[in-house]
Amino acid sequence: xxxxxxxxxxxxxxxxxxxxxxxxxxxxxxxxxxxxxxxxxxxxxxxxxxxxxxxxxxxxxxxxxxxxxxxxxxxxxxxxxxxxxxxxxxxxxxxxxxxxxxxxxxxxxxxxxxxxxxxxxxxxxxxxxxxxxxxxxxxxxxxxxxxxxxxxxxxxxxxxxxxxxxxxxxxxxxxxxxxxxxxxxxxxxxxxxxxxxxxxxxxxxxxxxxxxxxxxxxxxxxxxxxxxxxxxxxxxxxxxxxxxxxxxxxxxxxxxxxxxxxxxxxxxxxxxxxxxxxxxxxxxxxxxxxxxxxxxxxxxxxxxxxxxxxxxxxxxxxxxxxxxxxxxxxxxxxxxxxxxxxxxxxxxxxxxxxxxx
Ligand SMILES: Cc1ncc(COP(=O)(O)O)c(C=O)c1O
Numbered sequence: 001x002x003x004x005x006x007x008x009x010x011x012x013x014x015x016x017x018x019x020x021x022x023x024x025x026x027x028x029x030x031x032x033x034x035x036x037x038x039x040x041x042x043x044x045x046x047x048x049x050x051x052x053x054x055x056x057x058x059x060x061x062x063x064x065x066x067x068x069x070x071x072x073x074x075x076x077x078x079x080x081x082x083x084x085x086x087x088x089x090x091x092x093x094x095x096x097x098x099x100x101x102x103x104x105x106x107x108x109x110x111x112x113x114x115x116x117x118x119x120x121x122x123x124x125x126x127x128x129x130x131x132x133x134x135x136x137x138x139x140x141x142x143x144x145x146x147x148x149x150x151x152x153x154x155x156x157x158x159x160x161x162x163x164x165x166x167x168x169x170x171x172x173x174x175x176x177x178x179x180x181x182x183x184x185x186x187x188x189x190x191x192x193x194x195x196x197x198x199x200x201x202x203x204x205x206x207x208x209x210x211x212x213x214x215x216x217x218x219x220x221x222x223x224x225x226x227x228x229x230x231x232x233x234x235x236x237x238x239x240x241x242x243x244x245x246x247x248x249x250x251x252x253x254x255x256x257x258x259x260x261x262x263x264x265x266x267x268x269x270x271x272x273x274x275x276x277x278x279x280x281x282x283x284x285x286x287x288x289x290x291x292x293x294x295x296x297x298x299x300x301x302x303x304x305x306x307x308x309x310x311x312x313x314x315x316x317x318x319x320x321x322x323x324x325x326x327x328x329x330x331x332x333x334x335x336x337x338x339x340x341x342x343x344x345x346x347x348x349x350x351x352x353x354x355x356x357x
Contacts, residue, residue, distance in 0.1 A: 002297040005180075009237070027227055033226055035231075039235060040238060044165050044168050048194050052192060054188040055177060058175065060091070073096045076098065076308070078099075078310075079100045084152050094119075099324055102327070104131050104134070112142065123142055132271075134269070153167045154174060155277035156174075159274065161273075176189075183234070184233070206221040207223075243354060258345065293351055301333040307325070
């Protein structure tokens with residue numbers, strides 16, 4: 001048996017949608033982008049959604065719209081993909097790292113207040129692996145210190161916090177449609193969601209050369225647009241998102257039952273709807289288990305082996321993140337996608353048990 005770690009879904013509707021764009025001759029800023037933005041905003045229950053070229057672009061543009069600059073500080077977890085924090089540094093500001101909660105792998109609200117200074121401008125909680133961060137206490141702190149809250153929902157399409165969709169909780173939220181994500185655009189793509197009209201308009205302009213007319217550029221912008229072909233694919237994928245989310249939850253439930261007491265399985269907080277972008281277990285001999293699984297045709301991943309604050313381009317001294325540091329050598333992501341069959345899940349679990357014994 002060979003099991004992919006993640007799989008992209010393609011059907012005839014998706015192929016037809018791509019073909020229609022190719023035949024239309026309209027490749028940017030057309031109806032597909034406009035409608036994808038409307039449909040995605042409706043899905044997240046936000047007033048606005050702005051399609052952009054990647055999740056990284058979504059963070060960069062959000063920070064640019066907020067005017068984040070040198071001297072500013074932005075609070076982020078370190079246990080995340082680098083793109084949560086790198087745009088902060090790219091703009092000359094300073095990412096300030098906060099440790100995670102060991103159960104949900106998301107930023108620990110109890111550790112959030114002490115690093116806040118008069119230079120802090122924003123907090124970026126990450127709904128990592130598809131599990132929402134504990135947003136109420138984070139929101140409270142943001143309000144108390146007058147900070148902008150940006151949800152990094154790149155791994156959490158359709159997740160919920162106390163019944164509210166992620167992407168609709170902070171001032172702004174960002175999504176990625178990278179091919180392995182819970183929904184994709186068959187390439188790179190991203191979205192910013194918000195209820196703030198002024199920010200939505202600013203981000204729309206910033207992604208498109210800051211223009212107000214064809215050759216009138218009101219502000220300094222970039223080209224970080226989402227093209228028509230990915231937008232058309234995204235619209236088709238969005239139609240399946242609820243059904244795929246149910247399926248991911250089915251896969252996780254089966255893994256949980258089969259692996260209970262064998263490895264540390266993921267937890268879903270009682271206020272959370274976890275969408276299992278990744279199914280991450282912990283065990284002492286992570287590398288041995290990973291090799292055993294790979295030897296038996298089971299692809300695995302490590303998300304992430306090096307925390308952001310230890311990356312060569314992001315390194316900072318004197319950062320103490322014991323929970324982050326403790327989990328990086330123990331975490332292993334097992335295959336997770338909506339098409340996994342019971343037989344395949346059983347095979348993975350059997351191979352895990354074979355190694356752990
Ligand atoms: C948590 C997180 N933030 C940001 C990003 C960046 O998204 P993209 O790869 O679309 O630029 C990703 C995606 O890989 C991610 O997982």
